Amino acid sequence: MTYCVAVRVDQGLVMLSDTRTNAGMDNIARFRKSFTYHVPGDRAITIMCSGNLSITQGVKTNLSKAIKESELDPTVETILNCDTMHRVAQIVGDAMRSMQGQYRESIEMGGSASSASIMIAGQRRGGKPRLYLVYSAGNFIEATEDTPFFQIGEHKYGKPILDRIIRRETSLEDATKAVLVSMDSTLRSNLSVGMPLDLTVIERDTYDFRVRTRIEAEDEQFSRISHSWGAALHKGFRDLPNVLD
């Protein structure tokens, strides 16, 4: 499985993914699920993938191929030169639909699931920060003020803290802490989600990554967050009013 979470707040975008994949319980591997695209001064985009790995790798290859082609032929439309973030979501959705059209039937005949989903978070100059979720069929939805975060994969363990903390006016700092705490709870409760993590933060109107980092298992900052949160939960728990007479 996978856990990816993306938040859109007024100040910008925060994206966090784990790196564990598994085909059955005894075939566990590590794959990057988070990919960044940057045109300095023009756009910064993070794409996070979950679901069938051959499908999402195929989508990514299609995106890269177009980018390569556009170096020779600038009329080729890519996620780096298209007009809007909405168009980026359409391009990713089209690549998803193409991959599913090619492989879904044969994958499912073999008894595997071909379903996949991809989150796209980014901002291009002249537009607002945007967050999209692309489904297997290539259709997509956008995060709104009412629903400022999306999760894919093992989303339930880490949802309560996001429900409590994330609002559109939440600071980028707090949104980053919230996704780290949400991931920490998921890592503790589900073996199919694993370190290291990939974190990106895009601050509004910078068209750049304020943070683009891999968090390893021994990362000190993440350990501090994890320990501090664990201690706060234990203290909060100890301070609860008694319930038995």
Add this chain to the structure above:
Amino acid sequence: MTYCVAVRVDQGLVMLSDTRTNAGMDNIARFRKSFTYHVPGDRAITIMCSGNLSITQGVKTNLSKAIKESELDPTVETILNCDTMHRVAQIVGDAMRSMQGQYRESIEMGGSASSASIMIAGQRRGGKPRLYLVYSAGNFIEATEDTPFFQIGEHKYGKPILDRIIRRETSLEDATKAVLVSMDSTLRSNLSVGMPLDLTVIERDTYDFRVRTRIEAEDEQFSRISHSWGAALHKGFRDLPNVLD
């Protein structure tokens, strides 16, 4: 859906269930999922059900029918007169298997799921507090020192706090708080789990219920727990070390 949680600690047993059932999103009803059986001075048992409601109601009817019959013919074995808690689990498992044998095929032909699971928590004089989980096939597992709690239904939202708090040496007081907090998180994040709640607490070697109560939506004690926990999470969150430079 449903959320039921049962904990076995050294001091006894704690069981909590919600009461929401739904057949589709537009057919939501309220059904008790938690049932208690008591022979003063001899045994106290709580049974909690999830899954196909016709199946679990049928299981319960079978148990009650045997109890009625045993009033006329004391040689009829029931969960109130059998020798051990392990035998209680077998009787419930047999009733489950019988119901599934009778209805599974026709239920699934109609496109519904017949699966169900039942948790059994209790102690009889001469034995230890025991906690069992009965599956659709009538087979069952028992909670051990390594795994001192079971959950059925929408278990993921409320698992992180149990993972952090529940150990075999956790007090009955803390175990009760932990299941209430676990339920509170689940209620907030999943509409298919709803108030009121049914809580039972069995203290070791009393063969009685220390608590056997329905917690309504406006319950003051539960509100205090819920507010206190929410405030502790927000405070703990505010106190986390900063992660952005």
